[in-house]
Amino acid sequence: MAKVVKFYETGAPEVLRFEDVEVGEPGPGEVRLRHVAVGLNFADTYFRSGIYPVPLPSGIGNEAAGVVEAVGAGVSDFVVGDRVTYTGFTNTLGAYSTERLISAAPLIKLPEGISCETAAAMTMRGLSASYLCRRIYPFQGGETILLHAAAGGVGLIVSQWAKLLGLNVIGTVSTEAKAEVARAHGCDHIINYSHEDVAKRVREITNGVGVSVVFDSVGKDTFMSSLDSLKRRGLLVCVGTASGKIPPFDPAILARKGSAYITRPGLADYIADPAEKAELVGELFGHVAAGRIRIEINQRYALNDAVQAHRDLEGRKTTGSSIFVI
Numbered sequence: 569m570a571k572v573v574k575f576y577e578t579g580a581p582e583v584l585r586f587e588d589v590e591v592g593e594p595g596p597g598e599v600r601l602r603h604v605a606v607g608l609n610f611a612d613t614y615f616r617s618g619i620y621p622v623p624l625p626s627g628i629g630n631e632a633a634g635v636v637e638a639v640g641a642g643v644s645d646f647v648v649g650d651r652v653t654y655t656g657f658t659n660t661l662g663a664y665s666t667e668r669l670i671s672a673a674p675l676i677k678l679p680e681g682i683s684c685e686t687a688a689a690m691t692m693r694g695l696s697a698s699y700l701c702r703r704i705y706p707f708q709g710g711e712t713i714l715l716h717a718a719a720g721g722v723g724l725i726v727s728q729w730a731k732l733l734g735l736n737v738i739g740t741v742s743t744e745a746k747a748e749v750a751r752a753h754g755c756d757h758i759i760n761y762s763h764e765d766v767a768k769r770v771r772e773i774t775n776g777v778g779v780s781v782v783f784d785s786v787g788k789d790t791f792m793s794s795l796d797s798l799k800r801r802g803l804l805v806c807v808g809t810a811s812g813k814i815p816p817f818d819p820a821i822l823a824r825k826g827s828a829y830i831t832r833p834g835l836a837d838y839i840a841d842p843a844e845k846a847e848l849v850g851e852l853f854g855h856v857a858a859g860r861i862r863i864e865i866n867q868r869y870a871l872n873d874a875v876q877a878h879r880d881l882e883g884r885k886t887t888g889s890s891i892f893v894i
């Protein structure tokens with residue numbers, strides 16, 4: 569019998585239930601996938617807590633890698649035995665499972681050099697880093713960026729990629745241990761935002777100029793200091809809201825912050841076009857397979873430890889990527 573994690577009401581990690589499930593045979597356009605590893609992403613907590621509303625009961629998780637066990641009618645791109653990975657949004661919910669049926673559309677074939685564990689640790693986080701570094705801003709090399717939560721899953725990949733682009737990286741972290749991790753993955757400067765004034769430190773580091781781009785996945789707690797860290801006509805990229813939603817603001821504030829730009833991007837809009845998705849996947853897999861970007865799996869859990877895994881992620885106890893090993 570396959571196992572699945574579901575939730576029947578939104579709330580704290582304890583709403584997650586570990587259950588048996590009958591998977592059945594794939595319908596037209598679907599495959600049956602046996603998961604080898606499943607990604608644990610901060611976005612999963614938004615679904616669980618209700619920040620991203622979904623009809624209940626619901627499966628959870630949007631990233632996993634495994635082996636195709638059966639293919640439905642009309643599936644021509646995959647055969648039994650293929651190793652694949654996927655990520656998505658509401659279209660892929662249900663990744664926290666040992667086996668599942670899934671549309672073949674979001675599946676990506678894994679090359680030889682990339683294991684299922686690595687894939688589950690980077691398909692969402694790495695593709696996000698890919699579009700953040702390669703699509704959001706026309707980096708020429710030499711720019712300085714501010715990267716919040718630099719020791720996190722997305723953070724460690726973005727910092728390494730930013731160095732490949734020749735950027736100067738200022739990373740924020742909440743502890744000295746995380747500072748070491750972030751430094752080891754390319755951050756040139758570290759600000760501990762649990763006790764340092766971020767905007768003031770950024771001005772010191774940049775000789776008063778500010779940064780070209782801020783990647784802010786923290787949200788509520790950092791929004792204002794992120795705006796205050798930008799150089800004139802800089803770009804604030806609101807990547808996520810780990811500390812809570814950003815309160816409504818008057819766009820006139822952007823004029824007062826040096827004619828700043830703001831974007832709130834989502835991965836789905838950068839991988840909707842199959843050709844663009846293939847390009848971003850190709851760049852990511854190329855960097856990882858060649859060892860130019862290391863995917864750090866610093867937490868491994870069993871699927872029936874999903875409650876603890878969510879507590880750890882929300883409790884800021886993790887660094888790098890977290891996965892469930894099936």
Ligand SMILES: NC(=O)c1ccc[n+]([C@@H]2O[C@H](COP(=O)([O-])OP(=O)(O)OC[C@H]3O[C@@H](n4cnc5c(N)ncnc54)[C@H](OP(=O)(O)O)[C@@H]3O)[C@@H](O)[C@H]2O)c1
Nearest residue numbers: 610696717720721722741742785808809810811834835884
């Ligand atoms: N827009 C997109 O396309 C996209 C795609 C993927 C991920 N994301 C976003 O990127 C962010 C990172 O995702 P991830 O899965 O890699 O998670 P993560 O960065 O590994 O974990 C979140 C980190 O945020 C920091 N943080 C700051 N304030 C926090 C608070 N009040 N509560 C909890 N954490 C807090 C913590 O680092 P410190 O202890 O160092 O502060 C924590 O470790 C998330 O916001 C996620 O939603 C966005």
